[in-house]
Amino acid sequence: MTRRVRTIVFLLAAAAFAVVFAIACTDLPRFGTHHHPYGDRAVAASLQHRTANVISAINFDQRALDTLGEESILFGAVLGGVSLLRRMRAENRGTPEPSRVLPSTLLLGAGLLPVTVLVGAYIVAHGQLSPGGGFQGGVVLATGLHLAYVAADYRVLRRLRPLAVFAALDAVGAGAFGALGLAGLVAGAAYLQNVLPLGTFNTLSSAGLVPLVNAAVGLEVASGVIVLIAQFLDQAVEIASPDDDGSAADQESGA
Numbered sequence: 001m002t003r004r005v006r007t008i009v010f011l012l013a014a015a016a017f018a019v020v021f022a023i024a025c026t027d028l029p030r031f032g033t034h035h036h037p038y039g040d041r042a043v044a045a046s047l048q049h050r051t052a053n054v055i056s057a058i059n060f061d062q063r064a065l066d067t068l069g070e071e072s073i074l075f076g077a078v079l080g081g082v083s084l085l086r087r088m089r090a091e092n093r094g095t096p097e098p099s100r101v102l103p104s105t106l107l108l109g110a111g112l113l114p115v116t117v118l119v120g121a122y123i124v125a126h127g128q129l130s131p132g133g134g135f136q137g138g139v140v141l142a143t144g145l146h147l148a149y150v151a152a153d154y155r156v157l158r159r160l161r162p163l164a165v166f167a168a169l170d171a172v173g174a175g176a177f178g179a180l181g182l183a184g185l186v187a188g189a190a191y192l193q194n195v196l197p198l199g200t201f202n203t204l205s206s207a208g209l210v211p212l213v214n215a216a217v218g219l220e221v222a223s224g225v226i227v228l229i230a231q232f233l234d235q236a237v238e239i240a241s242p243d244d245d246g247s248a249a250d251q252e253s254g255a
Contacts, residue, residue: 050198051207052129059133060213064192068177071217075174078224082167085231099153109151116144124218128207134214138221145226154237163230166223173220180213 001009029036046057059067101109120140127133149157184193196208204211 047201049194049207049210050201051210052202053127053131053133055131056128056133056210056214057207059135060128060210060217061194061207064181064209064213067213067217068181068192071174071177071220074224075170075220078170078228081228081231085235087234098155101152106151109147113144113147113151116147117141120144120222124215125204125211127214127218128210129202129204134217134219135221138218138223139225141218141222142225142229146229149233154233157233161226161230163227166226166230170220170223170227173216173218173223176216177213177220180209180216183209 029038042058042062043054045062046052046054049057049061051057051061120137120143122137123132123140124134124137127137145161146157148160181192184190184195187193187195189195192209192213194207194209196212198208199206
């Protein structure tokens with residue numbers, strides 16, 4: 001396909017999209033009004049499915065299929081990062097040198113690591129009840145684990161971070177989201193429809209399918225971010241150029 005043909009195809013597609021987008025915008029509610037039909041419907045649907053956190057009800061129930069696409073984008077980004085940053089044959093892997101850390105940094109980091117991990121787990125577990133959820137809690141969990149790198153050194157982090165395990169958990173979390181949607185098909189409803197028992201409002205066992213999907217997202221986000229950051233740390237700490245005399249000791253590979 002020549003450049004001229006590609007340009008023509010793009011302009012035709014852009015024009016068609018602009019027309020459809022403009023028509024869709026004409027039916028949107030006016031800005032600055034006190035009444036918003038989508039907000040009212042989202043809150044009503046959330047209460048109907050006994051989900052205290054309306055945002056989680058939208059993400060994991062009312063628009064769960066859209067969230068599945070967002071999670072798949074993150075999974076694809078992690079996969080792409082691992083592929084692009086993997087160690088090449090011409091690169092050497094050196095042994096990381098121990099870092100010098102201030103005692104105050106060590107004390108603060110060691111104290112915050114379990115607290116941060118606990119807070120992250122709490123945010124994921126209570127995603128259907130309070131602000132937060134799998135996406136936010138997953139990032140907090142991944143951040144908490146890397147306090148080991150800040151407070152100690154790369155070798156300590158590597159012992160706490162078995163990449164093979166987290167890579168497997170990343171795939172499990174991404175696959176679990178899609179698999180949970182099959183519950184609706186088994187029950188004779190739509191894919192990802194909330195067909196599980198709704199439980200009691202404002203309790204951990206409420207909201208039916210929402211807490212399970214939320215947990216799957218938290219697992220995938222936490223594991224995916226850990227695996228992705230590992231690739232960048234490998235490049236910064238372990239990977240040496242072909243001209244460097246790094247030892248090729250058998251270390252774990254992030255690829």
